[in-house]
Each structure stands twice: as C-alpha cells, then as structure tokens.
Amino acid sequence: MFVHNVFFWLKDKESKEAQKALYDGLQKLKGIESIVSVYIGTPASTRRPVIDASYDFAEVMIFDDEAGHDVYQVHPLHKEFVENCAHLWEKVVIYDVEA
Numbered sequence: 001m002f003v004h005n006v007f008f009w010l011k012d013k014e015s016k017e018a019q020k021a022l023y024d025g026l027q028k029l030k031g032i033e034s035i036v037s038v039y040i041g042t043p044a045s046t047r048r049p050v051i052d053a054s055y056d057f058a059e060v061m062i063f064d065d066e067a068g069h070d071v072y073q074v075h076p077l078h079k080e081f082v083e084n085c086a087h088l089w090e091k092v093v094i095y096d097v098e099a
Contacts, residue, residue, distance in 0.1 A: 001036075001099040002063040004072070007055040009091040018088050019056070025085040026059050032075045034068035035061050055093075066098070 012018045026040045039060040043053035063069045072078055 002066050002069045003097040003099060004059075004061040004063065004069055005095040005097065006059045006061075007093045007095075008057045008059075008089045009054070010056045010088055011090045012088075013056055022057055022085055022088050025081045025088075026057065029059070029061075029072075029077055029081055032072050032077050034063055034071040034075075036064060036068075037062040069096070 008022060010018050010022065023040065029035070030038050041058055043055060043058075047053065061069075061072070063072065
C-alpha cells in the first residue's frame, strides 16, 4: 500500500471562497482511477504539543502501490487541480508512506 498525505496552508486563511475552491478542487481528484480511497479534511480538534494543526486542509490518498501513485501524479485531473488551485496556497507539505 502507498499512502500519499498532503497538507495545505492557504494564503488567505479567512476566505470562505478560497476554502471552498480548494475543497472543491480536492474533491475532483476522486475521479482518478488509481486512487483506492481518499480522505479530505481540516485539522481535528485534538491539541497536544506533538500535534501540528497549523495547516488548513489535508488529503490522504491510498494507492495499491507506488505505480498507482505515479499514475495519479501525471493524470489530467491532478494537473488541472494544480493549475486551478495552486494560487490558493502558500505552502504544501507531502508525506508519502509505504505500508
């Protein structure tokens, strides 16, 4: 299994329009066939010193393997997402995990 964890920090954290645009863009990625499951959300309410809740949105995507992830990276829907939404974020951090 290959797990792709992506964390986004919005440029305009207070903008409901930016929040909706990023969320809607992330939802469209669900149409990529190589994704086994996808979860999209915001920081949970848990607060402990070891938790970084500074991000605005996260997506967790599960693929069968790295090859499925590689298909996702070049997929037209992913390219469209980056083209249409990159202006919304100031920072993106990715953690890929093989399980």
